[in-house]
Amino acid sequence: MSTLSRPAERIDRVLDAATDLLVRWGYQRVTIEEVARHAGIGKGTVYLHFRTKEALFLTVLLRAHHGVVAGMIDRIRADPAEALPSRMLRSVFLALAEDPVVRRLYLGDSEILGRLAHEAADTLGELAQRRAEIGRAWFGLLRDAGLLRTDLDVSAQLYLLSAVNNGFYFVESLPSPTTPGDPARRADVLRHALAASLEAPGAPAPGAATAEAVAELFASLIEHIDDEWQRRLR
Incomplete structure (x- = not known):
């Protein structure tokens, strides 16, 4: 099983990418498409775990806390x-x-x-x-x-x-x-x-x-x- 096929590791990869882009670009500029590209996965895979952009970035904040x-x-x-x-x-x-x-x-x-x-x-x-x-x-x-x-x-x-x-x-x-x-x-x-x-x-x-x-x-x-x-x- 590849690394990206394991859900917990895939979620971490998405959150890492979202965190990096949030800090570099700010919330307004970041899109789910960019997060997916940065994480090296498809946009649909991000939506597999997070319903919305807001849900994804709220999780980023919660992980920091x-x-x-x-x-x-x-x-x-x-x-x-x-x-x-x-x-x-x-x-x-x-x-x-x-x-x-x-x-x-x-x-x-x-x-x-x-x-x-x-x-x-x-x-x-x-x-x-x-x-x-x-x-x-x-x-x-x-x-x-x-x-x-x-x-x-x-x-x-x-x-x-x-x-x-x-x-x-x-x-x-x-x-x-x-x-x-x-x-x-x-x-x-x-x-x-x-x-x-x-x-x-x-x-x-x-x-x-x-x-x-x-x-x-x-x-x-x-x-x-x-x-x-x-x-x-x-």
């Missing part, structure tokens, strides 16, 4: 300290700095997404809502373990994290004489800021049980992402 969250889970299970907001954001920053394609998709680059951003509003809105619910549960676990400060309520702390998370690549583009262009240096500045503003001074690293509970929360987000992904496949 899956990869970022899966990386977070792996790091937490390898090192419980990664369950802390400051460490998690630092690691995500560095992971996205190393992968400009995933960065632009994960952060919702309007220049390349165009109309897709509006067409994806319901799907990504549901995902954002689920992420917010998980964020609240995550911070609840850390607060119960004495790892977060209590001078702000959870909503305020999540707002702070979201503001930093959503804005760090805008900030990265600004000139700064005190923050060199080295991504690791910028990541350390963000880690320091979040640790000082969110985390309890002198608190120990999260225990293994707390870290695993956090990992399980994010694993439930992976399940939600994958359910949305599967809904778009024939």
